[in-house]
Amino acid sequence: MVKNIINVRNLSKSFDISSKEPGLKGTIKHFFKRQTKSLKVIKDISFEIKEGEIVGFLGANGAGKTTILKMLCGLIYPSEGSILVSGHLPFRRKENFLKNITLIMGQKQQLIWDLPPIESFYLNASIYDLDKFEAKKRIKKLSEMLEIDEELFIPVRKLSLGQRMKSELLAALIHEPNILFLDEPTLGLDINAQRNLRKFLQKYNKETNATICLTSHYMKDITSLCKRVICVHEGEISYDGKLNLLLKKLSPVKEISIVCCSEKEANKLESSGFTVKNKIKNEITIKIENKSITSSLKTILNNFDIEDLFINEPPIDEIIGKVLIKKDYDI
Amino acid sequence: MNLRKYLKVYKKFLHTSLASELEYKTNILIDLITAIFSLTGSIFLLSIFFQNNGYIGGWKFEQALIIQGIYTILNGITNTWFNPNLAEIVKHIREGTLDFVLLKPIDSQFFISLKKINPSGFLEIMLGFFLLFFCIRINQINLNLSFLTLSLITIGCSICILYSLWFFISTTTIWFVKTWNAIEVLRSFLYIGRFPLNSFSFSLRIFFSIFIPIAFITTIPSEVFLGLSQLWEILLEVIVAAVFLITSRKFWLFALNFYSSASS
Numbered sequence: 001m002v003k004n005i006i007n008v009r010n011l012s013k014s015f016d017i018s019s020k021e022p023g024l025k026g027t028i029k030h031f032f033k034r035q036t037k038s039l040k041v042i043k044d045i046s047f048e049i050k051e052g053e054i055v056g057f058l059g060a061n062g063a064g065k066t067t068i069l070k071m072l073c074g075l076i077y078p079s080e081g082s083i084l085v086s087g088h089l090p091f092r093r094k095e096n097f098l099k100n101i102t103l104i105m106g107q108k109q110q111l112i113w114d115l116p117p118i119e120s121f122y123l124n125a126s127i128y129d130l131d132k133f134e135a136k137k138r139i140k141k142l143s144e145m146l147e148i149d150e151e152l153f154i155p156v157r158k159l160s161l162g163q164r165m166k167s168e169l170l171a172a173l174i175h176e177p178n179i180l181f182l183d184e185p186t187l188g189l190d191i192n193a194q195r196n197l198r199k200f201l202q203k204y205n206k207e208t209n210a211t212i213c214l215t216s217h218y219m220k221d222i223t224s225l226c227k228r229v230i231c232v233h234e235g236e237i238s239y240d241g242k243l244n245l246l247l248k249k250l251s252p253v254k255e256i257s258i259v260c261c262s263e264k265e266a267n268k269l270e271s272s273g274f275t276v277k278n279k280i281k282n283e284i285t286i287k288i289e290n291k292s293i294t295s296s297l298k299t300i301l302n303n304f305d306i307e308d309l310f311i312n313e314p315p316i317d318e319i320i321g322k323v324l325i326k327k328d329y330d331i
Numbered sequence: 332m333n334l335r336k337y338l339k340v341y342k343k344f345l346h347t348s349l350a351s352e353l354e355y356k357t358n359i360l361i362d363l364i365t366a367i368f369s370l371t372g373s374i375f376l377l378s379i380f381f382q383n384n385g386y387i388g389g390w391k392f393e394q395a396l397i398i399q400g401i402y403t404i405l406n407g408i409t410n411t412w413f414n415p416n417l418a419e420i421v422k423h424i425r426e427g428t429l430d431f432v433l434l435k436p437i438d439s440q441f442f443i444s445l446k447k448i449n450p451s452g453f454l455e456i457m458l459g460f461f462l463l464f465f466c467i468r469i470n471q472i473n474l475n476l477s478f479l480t481l482s483l484i485t486i487g488c489s490i491c492i493l494y495s496l497w498f499f500i501s502t503t504t505i506w507f508v509k510t511w512n513a514i515e516v517l518r519s520f521l522y523i524g525r526f527p528l529n530s531f532s533f534s535l536r537i538f539f540s541i542f543i544p545i546a547f548i549t550t551i552p553s554e555v556f557l558g559l560s561q562l563w564e565i566l567l568e569v570i571v572a573a574v575f576l577i578t579s580r581k582f583w584l585f586a587l588n589f590y591s592s593a594s595s
Binding site for chain 1 (some may be wrong): 336340347355431438536591
């Protein structure tokens with residue numbers, strides 16, 4: 001049985017936030033008498049993550065995804081509740097714990113700006129107490145996986161965003177952590193760079209059985225990497241479970257576009273009891289529930305004379321978009 | 332603490348920051364020229380003060396030059412280590428890049444205090460030592476073991492006090508986010524360290540001894556050079572340095588409990 005590597009129980013986090021009224025009057029008032037209020041950004045959440053799992057955290061901006069990641073890796077203290085990551089209390093930041101984790105943030109960088117990435121890799125290697133030989137071996141292996149080579153020797157400031165992100169990944173993985181916290185790792189990357197990064201993460205997870213916790217606003221990252229998602233809505237977990245179940249729940253029907261051999265055949269199909277979305281001459285689009293899709297398609301293929309058939313998957317962004325604004329999903 | 336690992340990491344810090352700085356040759360050249368002009372200007376200013384009066388606060392010009400020498404060494408250390416690193420703490424906290432430091436299996440204070448160096452500050456340190464050797468000659472100071480030991484102890488303590496003051500102010504960024512002004516005030520107070528403490532009024536002497544111990548930073552090491560120091564003064568400086576160093580360390584660890592990281 002695969003053991004839990006992350007255990008979170010009744011976790012809450014509050015921040016003191018100051019607010020300011022607009023205009024000069026508001027600015028002066030804000031300067032002399034700052035009004036702060038305690039805002040609960042994470043509200044009593046609980047979940048477990050198994051070793052080797054890739055879990056996506058979904059939620060709108062400000063929902064609390066990054067705060068959860070930062071508490072999991074020990075950067076910020078929880079206000080209430082308990083967290084256990086790989087048997088450690090993260091916020092104590094013990095050496096053994098830190099050697100096991102890494103945090104990659106798409107919008108922040110740790111590489112030394114004026115130097116080639118290779119210099120930052122060797123600096124990190126010395127911090128993680130790796131000898132030169134071992135560091136060289138790991139850099140070679142990771143650079144092959146990430147498909148970077150001569151970029152390692154070009155100053156960071158001259159690299160493209162995609163090349164920089166790959167180098168950031170290498171710098172963050174040189175100590176071969178078994179838990180990866182990724183906060184929007186593909187932010188700002190072009191389609192190919194995003195795909196390469198996802199390919200790398202899949203490969204890294206497969207080869208090392210590392211646990212990956214990921215937040216991203218690019219649905220492709222979530223759908224291609226995560227079997228399980230945790231949806232966060234205003235600091236609460238609105239859904240925790242398999243991604244495909246969520247998609248089925250949110251999109252219970254599929255659209256089938258059928259090109260019939262004749263308009264007469266299309267008319268016959270229209271009157272056969274299927275829910276018709278639209279019909280133009282011999283082309284007809286019907287809606288079928290996910291659970292009866294196989295039997296319905298069999299009926300259509302056996303009883304109607306058709307030329308072509310397309311199953312239209314609903315746009316994933318649209319479906320996930322519903323998650324970001326809805327609070328509860330009972331699945 | 333694994334000393335071997337920390338030495339290895341420091342070697343890497345030296346290597347990477349030197350390499351980064353050497354990317355900008357002109358900047359280094361300008362910094363070097365600035366250091367020479369700054370020292371020349373300071374000596375010129377000091378000589379103006381002494382032009383009409385042979386003594387200020389009981390110190391001759393040749394003796395006051397010792398304070399200038401020690402100040403130049405400390406300023407060089409400030410420019411080499413404190414300025415590039417401790418000023419960066421504010422940036423780390425404002426931009427949230429302190430996250431990367433805190434997640435490394437290394438002492439965070441060691442990392443943020445020593446990661447960078449500015450090589451042009453070395454020239455200032457060297458100029459300060461040249462000035463000190465010159466002062467030793469003109470003041471006919473007898474170089475012996477006890478003199479050298481006491482000088483090193485007092486200068487070491489001055490470095491600790493200066494570092495702790497600076498680090499303490501930078502740490503408050505965790506709550507106040509922006510503390511550039513406080514650091515600028517500290518730097519301007521340090522300029523006062525170029526003059527003998529006795530040249531100030533009694534109330535200012537108390538202020539610069541107790542509240543902001545500038546007096547300990549330059550005057551006591553200078554008195555050691557001139558054989559004017561009292562043992563209790565040296566002991567007091569050692570105690571003040573230890574208290575400052577320990578307090579700044581404890582304050583940093585305490586402040587980290589309140590670090591909320593920058594939003595992304």
